[in-house]
Amino acid sequence: MASIKPSVPKGTRDFSPTEMVKRNYIFDTIKSVFRKYGYQQIETPTMExxxxxxxxxxxxxxxxxxxxxxxxxxxxxxxxxxxxxxxxxxxxxxxxxxxxxxxxxxxxxxxxxxxxxALRYDLTVPFARYVVQHQNEITFPFKRFQVQPVWRADRPQRGRYREFYQCDADVVGSDSLLNEAEFIMIYDEALDKLGLKDFSIKINNRKILSGVAQIIDKADSIIDLTVAIDKLDKIGLDGVIKELLERGFVQADIEKIKPVILLEGSNTEKLQSLREALAASEIGLKGCDEIETVFSYIEKCPLQTAKLELDITLARGLNYYTGAIFEVKTNEVAMGSIGGGGRYDDLTGMFGLKGLTGVGISFGADRIYDVLEELTLFPAAANQSTQVLICNFDKEGELYALPLLQKLRSRNINAELYPAGAKIKKQMEYANNKNIPYTVVIGSDEMQSGLLSFKNMTTGEQEKLAADEIVARLVE
Amino acid sequence: MASIKPSVPKGTRDFSPTEMVKRNYIFDTIKSVFRKYGYQQIETPTMExxxxxxxxxxxxxxxxxxxxxxxxxxxxxxxxxxxxxxxxxxxxxxxxxxxxxxxxxxxxxxxxxxxxxALRYDLTVPFARYVVQHQNEITFPFKRFQVQPVWRADRPQRGRYREFYQCDADVVGSDSLLNEAEFIMIYDEALDKLGLKDFSIKINNRKILSGVAQIIDKADSIIDLTVAIDKLDKIGLDGVIKELLERGFVQADIEKIKPVILLEGSNTEKLQSLREALAASEIGLKGCDEIETVFSYIEKCPLQTAKLELDITLARGLNYYTGAIFEVKTNEVAMGSIGGGGRYDDLTGMFGLKGLTGVGISFGADRIYDVLEELTLFPAAANQSTQVLICNFDKEGELYALPLLQKLRSRNINAELYPAGAKIKKQMEYANNKNIPYTVVIGSDEMQSGLLSFKNMTTGEQEKLAADEIVARLVE
Structure with a gap:
């Protein structure tokens, strides 16, 4: 048969044991927070x-x-x-x-x-399909999370894959703004648990953007408006003004928009200025009310680490969202957003179930992985790997080792017996490569005395211990 | 847009929150045992x-x-x-x-x-591809496990899906029979942990089957031979003899085969009879030696629950296996095999890496799910679901509830606040449908007195407790 070195399709990846431990750490942390907030896991088929x-x-x-x-x-x-x-x-x-x-x-x-x-393209549409298909079995408000891969025939490039995991939580069937507040808390708690020390959760509201378009009588130009405003970070105020003029806005519009774009101060101060600027827009004020309600919930449950920032330049998939819009960024590493989401009305309308409002968020697992890697925030993860390798030289040693091996495992210690009488160097290399923190060596001396060589692979320290003492040491 | 009720492609399934909790329970249990034995997780892409x-x-x-x-x-x-x-x-x-x-x-x-x-058809070929592709990064013997879905364009029918999870562990690069023994222990420990009380791990060896073919000088007819013998359970000895005659075996062959098929007694007695019957076949005796070595390991580490049975009628994918062959059956429920595996030489040869021997097993997750369901062995799984729902009637109650909610979550209690001032009946139904064991009701009386109504949803018992007492009660 062919002996060409095999490969995976472009844009797809294998995950090695080391990578899997790290990925599991991220997903397990996020899932545990989702569960803590009452979200339940579902899975949908790969093919729709x-x-x-x-x-x-x-x-x-x-x-x-x-x-x-x-x-x-x-x-x-x-x-x-x-x-x-x-x-x-x-x-x-x-x-x-x-x-x-x-x-x-x-x-x-x-x-x-x-x-x-076809292969699912995201988790949102299959979720909408799920809700409509199973509407009679579901208890609303339905709080679900889903962690599964999705596929896109995109041109692969650095950081962009054709197969990647999405990690979403959504609640449908509740228009309460408590849901928005809880998603902010979920971001805060999950990213704090993952060890991030400095990150921002930005919040905006589609209704505020509609209000801005309304006060200049250009409700239809909301897309042009937000596309330009969204670039404030990159091109500055002058750039934004230039772009607005190019997109057909006039000087009078810009005078009205400017104070909105240039909001400063605390969230409360920003909201106050917004209310003044949007005084003539009912929908704009509604947006301010919604944001204020979300803030009132958060005040009762102070965030652990996240900075919560009202950012009216935030637009993200505007056509999709109808209320709150979220985006999360770390301030420790240069990296795009590591999370985002928002409220959408009528998600399930595409499958014939009207009037079900929802709000959801997503964690960018691949980017979070890169952030934790760069900040060396991954834990030793010893709980997932083998704790001790028993080395031996022959069949006799192997049989001698088995009761110890079984005793260790019965105490829930991940343990291995090297499966052959290989050279001790090779066995130690095996332990090193697998990051196994302890080894036990069983040679003829050890079997005779009953005192086994117990080695701490990190410090190099060695002791002679009886089997039971080794168990006790590792159970600690 | 179309309002036809949406569906999933035939042979595929959605998994509801309840099903996911149960499936996670099975997979988490098996994975924890794999890890305890030093197996490490990998994932390969959906498309190969x-x-x-x-x-x-x-x-x-x-x-x-x-x-x-x-x-x-x-x-x-x-x-x-x-x-x-x-x-x-x-x-x-x-x-x-x-x-x-x-x-x-x-x-x-x-x-x-x-x-x-194409979508992966099993986990074995992608694993072989992985080993060859990453051979320079891998520490051998390489003990890996993998739990991922596979796809087959089979005709869907009861219990047979086009998308289903496989749950495999394999070790490559070690010919030690300790590996075979450890897989028997893994089956024993995992299925015991899942609550099975009566199951058998059947073991055979390809070399024994070769030996049987050899003693009648029909090495080439090993497939015909084993296909017939494999049916002993179903068609009895007379049926097997009839089939053997139809497949071209003669009476003299049958006289020699009979004692082998009709092995009785303990594993030791069976092995003894086999040795006598296969005395003239070197390869047959080698098979006996291998089985005996596996048994000698198991003797040192007695199994917890499984019955280990030498069964020379076991053939499973014979062309594939070169040494040990395993199959696991529960004796409590009528069900096909819930696990199987064996040793294969040269798995990676198909990708140009020769001489790497391996042995592996698989758990049949869907069948194990059905067995646990039938025997009602799934635990309450309370740890994954919400522990307490806080019910409220208005915005005031909601804000009053938030600090309690946060306190509960900070103690790692999965807790929810119903996100609207709905009727109390609706909120209680929500708790019931989600199997939430406790509720707290916050009305105006409760807010005034500071004593909240704490209800055990299972017993119906209600108490008035202060917020801190509720936290203490739930942390217990």
Missing amino acids: NLSTLTGKYGDEGDKLIFKVLNTNEQLEIFKATSLKNIIFPNGITEWDVEIERRIEEKRREALLKSTEK | NLSTLTGKYGDEGDKLIFKVLNTNEQLEIFKATSLKNIIFPNGITEWDVEIERRIEEKRREALLKSTEK
Whole structure:
């Protein structure tokens, strides 16, 4: 058989034991916080019906959906363009436009028939599908979390993969702003638990952005407006003004918008200024009320580490969100957002269940991984790895070791017996490579005396101990 | 948009919160045992290169591989048969066999080019690919486990899905029979932990089956031989003899095979009889030696619950295994095998890395789920669900509740505050549906007195307690 070195498809990854321990640490931490706040886990299938996914992510998104062939059908694929050359190698005479049209039509039909399934593109649409499909079994408000991979036929590049995990929590069927406040607490608690010391949770509200568009009588230009404002960080006030003018806003608009963009001070001060600027906009004031309510909840439950910042330049997927908009950034490492979310009305409307409002957040697991790596915040994770390796030289040593091995395991200590009488150097290397903190060596002297060589692999310290003493030492 | 009730592709499943808690319980239990024995988790991508998978599962298996389209290419699918009718609606004149052949060839090329990826069919081949690809980073013997879904375009039926989880542990790079013994201990410990009281781990060895074929001078007929013997349970001795005769064995063969099939007594007695029957076969005796060595390890580490049974009728994927063969069955419920595995030489040979022997086992998670369900062995799993729901009637109650909520969570108690002033009945129903064991009701009386209504939802018992007393009660 072929001996070409095997590989994985581009944009996909293997996760080694070391990486898995770290990834599990992140996911387990976040999951435990989700559970603490009453969120329950679900899983949906890797493949969804193509009709469930298409039309939900815009034209660009649709192109990135991985389609799966129906393998049981007699699938026949053909490139019609080269077909011409095969059938009419000496030039086409009979070929005409009507034939082309009919071929195109048939081709579409065939494609549709042979690819009825596709890999999920995100967790949100499958969640909406789940809620509608199981609406009679679900207790609302339904608080669910989901940690599963998704697939996108994107051009792979540094930090962008074709297969990656999403880590989402959403609640549907409750318009209470307590949910928004709890998501802020979830971000705070989870990222604090992961060891981050300095990070910001930014909050905005779609209604405030609508209010800004309203006070300049340009409700229809909300996208242009927010796209420009969103760049304040990068291009500064002058840049934003220039862009606004290019996008058709006039000087009078800019005079009204300026105080909003340039909000300063504490969240309370910003809100106060906003209320003044948006006094003429009912929806704008509604947005201010909502933010204020969220802040009132947080006041009762002070955050542990996060800075909560009202940031009206925050827009993130504006067309999607109808209320709160969240984004999380670490201030310790240069990195894009490590989380985001917001409220959306009518998520399940796309599947025929109207009037169910929801709000959700997402953790960017790959980026969080990179942040923890850079700040060396991953714990030793000893609880997942082997604690002790028993080394031996022959069958006799092996059999001598087995009762000790069993005793260790019965005390819930992860323990291994090297499965062959290899050279001691090799066995020690094995322990080192697997980061096993202790070894026990059983040679003929040890078997005779009953005192085994117990070695701390970190300090190099060695002692002679009886089997029971070793167990006691490791149970501590 | 369409309001047809959405669904999942046939043969795939959603997992509800209740199912997820149970599935996590099974997987977490098995994983903790794998870790205790020094196995480390890896994950491989959902999609593998098609060339990695094809040719590894036989012709039948190849047909069941789900292929993924390259969506970035301008894929053109066409059914060549209907093409004829479109291009030549009045009957074909120019069409000839040579054109058909060329079309067929092009079609294959196109298919190959547009489907370079496929969903993994099992965890074993991706593991072999992983070992070869990462051989320079791996410490051998490499003990890995993997718990991920696999996909097969099988005809869905009761208990057979197109997407299902496999749960495998393998060690490669060690021919020590200690590994086989440890897998028996892993089965014993994991299934005991899951609460099974009566199950059997059956063991056989390919070399013994080879020995049986050898003593009747029919080494080439080993498949026919084992297929017949394998049915002893179902069709009895007479049935097996009939089948053997049909498959070309003669009466003299059967006289020699009979004592082997009809082995009785303890494992030791069976081994003794086998040695006598296989005295003339070197490989057969080697198989006996191997089994005996495995037993000698187990003697030093007595099993907790499992019955270990030498069963020479066990064949399972014979072509694959070269040494030990395992199968696990529960004796409490009628159910197929809930686990299996064995030793294979040269697993990585298919990817060009020769001479690496391995042995592995698999847990049948879906079947184990059904067994635990039938025997009602799932624990209350309270640790994963919300412990207490705080009910309230208005914004005032909500704000009053928040510090209590935060205190509970800071003590690691999973707690929820109902996110709206709904009717108390609705809030209690919510608690019941989510199996929340305790509720706290905060009304105006409670706020005034500081004594909150604390209710045990199981017994119905109610008490008036201060917030701190409630925390203390729940921390217990």
